Amino acid sequence: MAMLNGAIRFGGPAIVAAMLLLAPGAAAEEYDGTPDDRFTIVETATGILRIDKETGNVSTCREKVSGGWTCQIAADERAAYEAEIDRLSAENKALADRLAEIRRRLEALGDEADRNKDKTLSRDELMRFFTNPPELSETDEKAVKEALDVTEKAFRGFLGVMREIERDLKSDDAKTDKGAE
Template identity: 35%
Template sequence: MQDTAPSETPAADPKRYALVKVDGSYLRLDRVAGTIAFCKPANGVWRCMPSPDAEEAYLNEIDRLRQENAALREEVSALRAGADNGDSDSVRPGHPSAEAPRSNTRPGPELSQKDEEQLDEMLSFTEQAMRRFFGLMRDLQRETGQ
């Protein structure tokens, strides 16, 4: 088992890699390819794991989002064209534009003064019952030592 640091200079090109010690492991920079790898011992053998290239990942994500955006724009255009032509097949069921508009014109129920008082009385009773119940549960926990 070899537990020494990775070689700083490969046989092919002694200036290709640069190693920087970081928290008991090494950061390896490939000067030719421009890649970075983290090297650390695992089971007595040094292993180098390539570091993900953040810029490449961002560019790939931007490209993916551009393609998705273009596809969505095409879908919106097709839906608008179908709606303008009165094509009922262009609007998918379950799509917000397929549903009938909802209106909140129906007034909510109005409570009389007596109803308000009864509601307050019921809420007060419920609150007292819940407090009593949780108090009993606390007492039971204390008695059983939990």
Template identity: 35%
Template sequence: MRPVVLALGFALLPAMAFAQTAPGAPRDADAGRFTLRETPDGLLRLDGRTGQISLCNRQDGAFTCRLVADDRAALQAEIDRLKAENDALKRGGASALSRPGTDGQGLNLPSDQEVDRALSLAERIWRRFMGIMRETEQDQGRRL
């Protein structure tokens, strides 16, 4: 029974070490702030308030933690860029993005003349295709 109690005590020791707060700080404010997960390399500590992840190891009888590299800064920059683009769209509609220099990239939309020309071409192709289909049906009817 004693080895079981010792093993349980050693298993809980790292959690108790991380659960301690700074002297004078209220314990309730930090309750549940950190989440610990055991890994083959040590303990991962997730800060529930900031989202930072640290890898903690025991060295010389004390735990040391170092931040784990992540793409949080790059993701936050992309989120900020998308928010700014969204705000620009809400304020000025699609014209806000069609102007070069708004975001470093402008939409190159066709003019009304280019759209009319493309539709006219599509209509001519469709009419010619339908004419070929009618001729084919007439040829089929003559052969029967």
């Protein structure tokens, strides 16, 4: 505070502090009960809804015990919808970018396949291979049979272990049931 020609001069922080003290709340606005052209006022059981025709904001207004009204901006579902639209738009863009990348890679793979087509099987050759597999030699058939035998033994061993675990669990349950009686 400084004296200037007999008048008191307040600094910036003092003015801000005075304004904050005079304001009823940062998000609250005073409403004197007189609607103007900018707002539509709707009475409800719990107070008044004030709709701002310019911005679309909806405020809930309640009469204060000390007199006057206090209005606070209501949660706007539109903002939630717009946020969801923004999120979905970003996700859509990310997916479109990913799809473009996959298409680019697929095209590159197609180009690579075209360059190496003399080294690969055609679709018809693949279909013939899978519908009429080549005959196995006696050595190959023995190897396949041995592999199947080993797999069968391993699977049977696994099933045996599972049966033992099941028996152990049942006996533990029986012991627990007897102890509870």
